[in-house]
Amino acid sequence: MTTTEGATVEPQLREVPAVRMEAVYKHYGDFTALDQIDLKVAKGEKIVVCGPSGSGKSTLIRCINHIEKHDEGLIYVNGVELDHQRKNIDAVRRDTGMVFQSFNLFPHMTVLENCTLAPMTANGMSEAEAKDLAMHFLTKVRIPDQAEKFPGQLSGGQQQRVAIARALCMRPKIMLFDEPTSALDPEMVKEVLETMKKLAEEGMTMLCVTHEMGFAREVADRIVFMNEGKVVEQAAPKEFFKHPKSERARTFLDQIIH
Numbered sequence: 001m002t003t004t005e006g007a008t009v010e011p012q013l014r015e016v017p018a019v020r021m022e023a024v025y026k027h028y029g030d031f032t033a034l035d036q037i038d039l040k041v042a043k044g045e046k047i048v049v050c051g052p053s054g055s056g057k058s059t060l061i062r063c064i065n066h067i068e069k070h071d072e073g074l075i076y077v078n079g080v081e082l083d084h085q086r087k088n089i090d091a092v093r094r095d096t097g098m099v100f101q102s103f104n105l106f107p108h109m110t111v112l113e114n115c116t117l118a119p120m121t122a123n124g125m126s127e128a129e130a131k132d133l134a135m136h137f138l139t140k141v142r143i144p145d146q147a148e149k150f151p152g153q154l155s156g157g158q159q160q161r162v163a164i165a166r167a168l169c170m171r172p173k174i175m176l177f178d179e180p181t182s183a184l185d186p187e188m189v190k191e192v193l194e195t196m197k198k199l200a201e202e203g204m205t206m207l208c209v210t211h212e213m214g215f216a217r218e219v220a221d222r223i224v225f226m227n228e229g230k231v232v233e234q235a236a237p238k239e240f241f242k243h244p245k246s247e248r249a250r251t252f253l254d255q256i257i258h
């Protein structure tokens, strides 16, 4: 693309990022959980956030949809500021689907009811429309036959796929995953990662906190490595795994890969 001044500009650089964090801090009392975070996520980008326990990964992702409130700095989601008065909270929440480690499904509701609830209550969809949408996404995560069951009747992997379908029913522009496979038996991990991989291939913008480094290598455009509340380094997976720059990333990788 050429501007009137004749300069060449990459079209994607002119786009509003999916997420922009500028000098973001989060404190719990005297403890600084996020320490001057600057991070940009482009539309369609897949980011894996990794780092040692307590480094602030969940806090970072939870600040993006305001489950946690940041104390200082600016956060924009698709160009909308997450202001401290929470004026834009509904718009931001609509754009961001969140998947938690512990599924967070309503146990007294069927799979279908779990998926139709938010589209009907928050988006004003009719029951018939919401059911069609829910079945569409339950089919996508390959469990349409479980629609009438209750979460307790499903395996962990199936429950997590319901949680992904439920998030997709809100038609999010960004999916946030907070250790989505950590609570699963090893044989269930693969099916959830496959579902996430499929979403990535379809172009979804994704921020995933995960220790699944195989997934990171295969799917991520960029690895963001955190330590003590800071983003210590960020690089393409190939670069990060081969040549981690910081000593902390090197010891982290040694511990989890060997």
Ligand SMILES: Nc1ncnc2c1ncn2[C@@H]1O[C@H](COP(=O)(O)OP(=O)(O)OP(=O)(O)O)[C@@H](O)[C@H]1O
Residues within 6 Å of the ligand: 028, 031, 033, 051, 052, 053, 054, 055, 056, 057, 058, 059, 060
């Ligand atoms: N509600 C809270 N009150 C006080 N401290 C908190 C709270 N939530 C998180 N923290 C602290 O903030 C730090 C970052 O927590 P966070 O959960 O973001 O880390 P993490 O990198 O996701 O860790 P893990 O990999 O173990 O889940 C930790 O030291 C944690 O104890």
